[in-house]
Amino acid sequence: MVDFFERFTALCKEEGGTTTGVGQSLGYSKATVGRWRYGSIPSADALTAIAEHFGVSVDYLLGNTDIKNPPDQQSPEEIAKVALFGGDGEVTDEMWQEVKGFVEFIKDKRKRENENN
Numbered sequence: 001m002v003d004f005f006e007r008f009t010a011l012c013k014e015e016g017g018t019t020t021g022v023g024q025s026l027g028y029s030k031a032t033v034g035r036w037r038y039g040s041i042p043s044a045d046a047l048t049a050i051a052e053h054f055g056v057s058v059d060y061l062l063g064n065t066d067i068k069n070p071p072d073q074q075s076p077e078e079i080a081k082v083a084l085f086g087g088d089g090e091v092t093d094e095m096w097q098e099v100k101g102f103v104e105f106i107k108d109k110r111k112r113e114n115e116n117n
Contacts, residue, residue, distance in 0.1 A: 002063035003039075003063055004036065004041055004042070004047075004061055004062055004063065005019075005036050005037055005039075006063070007060065007061050007062075007063060008022075008036065008050065008061065011054045011056065015054070019033050019036075019037070020033050022050075022053070023036075026046075026049050026050065026053060027049075028042075028046065041062075047061055047062070055068075055069065056068045056069060057069065057070055077096075080099075081096065084099060
């Protein structure tokens with residue numbers, strides 16, 4: 001199981017920062033970040049602040065899930081893309097525009113059918 005500090009370190013690297021730098025930017029001292037390095041778990045407030053900073057869930061930070069953003073934290077567009085494309089590979093802008101065009105086609109078709117009835 002991945003621990004908090006491994007996740008924190010990876011997220012800092014993805015952002016191009018260091019654990020100490022990110023910790024200090026969030027208002028935590030070098031000593032506090034050092035305690036995290038050696039296994040101390042941040043307070044609930046600190047976990048929330050870190051999760052919000054990186055746009056991930058607290059569960060992800062703690063290693064309870066490998067999903068960075070649970071569906072309730074994803075935009076409706078992201079949820080639709082996963083539902084339509086199954087999360088397989090990248091959904092290009094062109095693909096997404098085709099889907100939106102098809103949706104408009106269906107809406108127009110339904111509108112015409114309702115007007116004729």
